[in-house]
Amino acid sequence: MQKSLEDKLDRVAERHEEVGHLLSDPDVIGDQNRFRDLSREFAELEDVVGCYERYCRTRRDLEAARAMVEDSDEAMRAMGREEVEACEQRLAELEDELQRLMLPKDPRDRASVYLEIRAGTGGDEAALFAGDLYRMYSRYAEQQGWRVEVVQTSEGEQGGYKEIIVRVVGDGVFSKLKFESGVHRVQRVPATESQGRIHTSACTVAVMPEAEGIEEETLRNEDLRIDTFRASGAGGQHVNTTDSAVRVTHLPTGVVVECQDGRSQHKNKDKALSLLQARLMDMRRQEQEREQAAERKSQVGSGDRSERIRTYNFPQGRLTDHRINLTLYKLNDIVAGNLDDVVDALVAEDQARKLAELAGNP
Numbered sequence: 001m002q003k004s005l006e007d008k009l010d011r012v013a014e015r016h017e018e019v020g021h022l023l024s025d026p027d028v029i030g031d032q033n034r035f036r037d038l039s040r041e042f043a044e045l046e047d048v049v050g051c052y053e054r055y056c057r058t059r060r061d062l063e064a065a066r067a068m069v070e071d072s073d074e075a076m077r078a079m080g081r082e083e084v085e086a087c088e089q090r091l092a093e094l095e096d097e098l099q100r101l102m103l104p105k106d107p108r109d110r111a112s113v114y115l116e117i118r119a120g121t122g123g124d125e126a127a128l129f130a131g132d133l134y135r136m137y138s139r140y141a142e143q144q145g146w147r148v149e150v151v152q153t154s155e156g157e158q159g160g161y162k163e164i165i166v167r168v169v170g171d172g173v174f175s176k177l178k179f180e181s182g183v184h185r186v187q188r189v190p191a192t193e194s195q196g197r198i199h200t201s202a203c204t205v206a207v208m209p210e211a212e213g214i215e216e217e218t219l220r221n222e223d224l225r226i227d228t229f230r231a232s233g234a235g236g237q238h239v240n241t242t243d244s245a246v247r248v249t250h251l252p253t254g255v256v257v258e259c260q261d262g263r264s265q266h267k268n269k270d271k272a273l274s275l276l277q278a279r280l281m282d283m284r285r286q287e288q289e290r291e292q293a294a295e296r297k298s299q300v301g302s303g304d305r306s307e308r309i310r311t312y313n314f315p316q317g318r319l320t321d322h323r324i325n326l327t328l329y330k331l332n333d334i335v336a337g338n339l340d341d342v343v344d345a346l347v348a349e350d351q352a353r354k355l356a357e358l359a360g361n362p
Helices: 003-022 032-069 074-101 124-144 173-180 236-241 265-293 331-335 340-358
Strands: 113-119 147-155 161-169 182-188 199-209 224-229 245-250 255-259 308-313 318-321 326-328
Touching (some): 003 074, 113 173, 124 182, 147 265, 173 199, 245 265, 318 340, 326 340
Antiparallel strands (some): 113 161, 113 199, 147 161, 224 245, 308 318, 318 326
């Protein structure tokens, strides 16, 4: 292992011990925000420190095994050679794991997200596919213990959604869903197709991390126009007879968001402002990535809304993620919400790219 990495790991171990002591400090316990932040940091450091301790133990075992190889007894030497081989293999695996754990963290990874799904080419079939994607992500969120809150919907004429925006709340949501942004294409025979022809439709997905809080300098009152109106659709008499729905327009950019899901105008306003904040942050991130794209493009894609990232082929039961050449013949299982194989592959590819960059092999 490189000396620089060992030095970093020693500092991580020291910080882990320091944070552990701070968490028992009465002043810290009494400060909920600080206690929460330190608890998160402790949990993140725990994985690194645990792996580093296993690495150090294995290295000591390797030294002992090498001493056995020098023993005068042939049986002991043979045992030592086997142990040396096993220890060297474990060390290599642990070093790879440590390098992954020490990769720079995306500070947005722990954030909840706003997930936007919009029907694209394909008319009614695209709207139906948008409904399928919404159910897929909702079931995956349920498996992860996350909460899904509907913010805005526009239903399709034959079912599904022309557009649906939801807030997915939980720890680490963005880290799992960050690579879902882009164009999702479906190939299947629509229910309305009488001659059995396969149609191709598409939806766009946008995943935007939620800001920790509404930043006053970003959302200035003078930059906002806030309108209230009567909500439409399901919700009962109260929703249909009061101006509980909220529309917020960000005047400098022209971005408009609406929220009419809740019965409370105040709660709808808070959700709309939070969604607006997430969209503005996403716009800045997209602009930065466009500027950086000329220098280097990520192997898992830029998250551009126009980039086709995945095809769902129902006649063949096949899902293909075009960014990493991943093909899985378990489409029904995936659409039912079992996304782990897809998500894990994308995360692993991203980690491999970052490791190659650190090694100077872009």
